[in-house]
Amino acid sequence: MADGHHWNIVKIPPIVQELAAGVHEPPSQYMVGEKDRPAIAGSDMPEPIPVVDLSRLFASNGYGNDMVVSEKQILNWCDRDVLREYTVRCREITSLVLKKLAKLLGLSEGYLVDMFDEKAMTYARFNYYPRCPRPDNVFGLKPHSDASVITIVAIDDSVSGLQLLRQGVWYDVPIVPNALLINVGDGIEIMSNGLFKGPGHRVVTNAESERVSLAMFYTLDPEKELEPVPELVDDEKRPRQYVKVKTKDYVTGLFETLARGTRVIDTVKISDNLNEIVS
Ligand SMILES: O=C(O)CCC(=O)C(=O)O
Numbered sequence: 001m002a003d004g005h006h007w008n009i010v011k012i013p014p015i016v017q018e019l020a021a022g023v024h025e026p027p028s029q030y031m032v033g034e035k036d037r038p039a040i041a042g043s044d045m046p047e048p049i050p051v052v053d054l055s056r057l058f059a060s061n062g063y064g065n066d067m068v069v070s071e072k073q074i075l076n077w078c079d080r081d082v083l084r085e086y087t088v089r090c091r092e093i094t095s096l097v098l099k100k101l102a103k104l105l106g107l108s109e110g111y112l113v114d115m116f117d118e119k120a121m122t123y124a125r126f127n128y129y130p131r132c133p134r135p136d137n138v139f140g141l142k143p144h145s146d147a148s149v150i151t152i153v154a155i156d157d158s159v160s161g162l163q164l165l166r167q168g169v170w171y172d173v174p175i176v177p178n179a180l181l182i183n184v185g186d187g188i189e190i191m192s193n194g195l196f197k198g199p200g201h202r203v204v205t206n207a208e209s210e211r212v213s214l215a216m217f218y219t220l221d222p223e224k225e226l227e228p229v230p231e232l233v234d235d236e237k238r239p240r241q242y243v244k245v246k247t248k249d250y251v252t253g254l255f256e257t258l259a260r261g262t263r264v265i266d267t268v269k270i271s272d273n274l275n276e277i278v279s
Pocket residue numbers: 125127141146153155156161162201203212213215
């Protein structure tokens with residue numbers, strides 16, 4: 001190049017949806033190595049996922065929308081406010097869950113919720129998994145845990161695919177119609193000093209059906225540090241297990257490690273040796 005700099009040209013992968021329409025066999029970049037291949041069917045969960053009826057939370061109406069106050073009113077042909085309203089409602093659920101988690105950890109009820117100030121972020125990810133001719137070799141979403149504090153996922157109500165790792169076994173997450181899945185993210189793992197774990201999960205593909213999901217990630221202010229809360233660190237009984245990390249650096253770390261096939265939580269874990277130095 002004129003400035004003497006040599007660029008590495010990285011070919012941008014095509015949109016998977018377009019690929020799926022035109023190929024019989026996914027290209028090699030999508031095929032996982034033999035030892036990491038997904039068994040298409042995971043195991044059944046040993047016990048049911050607890051389902052909490054939150055219908056009372058949704059009983060009020062009209063938030064954030066052009067409220068319907070009369071039958072003669074002209075309405076918008078537009079669903080613009082739906083995602084905003086959904087985000088706010090899911091945040092209410094997040095607050096409920098955080099209050100309960102705080103109590104379980106022996107903290108005051110508002111301890112975790114209060115960490116979410118006006119700069120706290122919500123990221124929405126819409127996942128679309130086209131049909132895949134080789135579900136035995138190709139992941140919809142590689143194994144990972146979420147960088148959020150709490151994630152709320154609206155999973156497809158007719159096609160399964162989400163699997164959860166527990167003690168080395170991948171379990172199928174069952175479809176519960178009209179239910180939201182609440183997942184604890186790595187943020188809780190770090191803040192709870194490892195008492196809760198951000199579970200590993202992945203999505204397997206399906207040869208017959210496409211699948212969709214919507215994940216809402218609730219994180220702290222990107223500039224805020226994630227670290228074990230002092231009340232859950234005890235130098236003798238439960239030494240600090242994670243180093244301090246800025247929320248935004250942790251989120252960036254997730255994408256870097258996902259690309260490499262490693263886990264971001266491992267980058268902030270304090271090994272036993274290091275623990276002696278830190279404490
Ligand atoms: O598609 C799903 O069911 C899960 C999606 C997920 O884990 C994610 O977006 O982080």
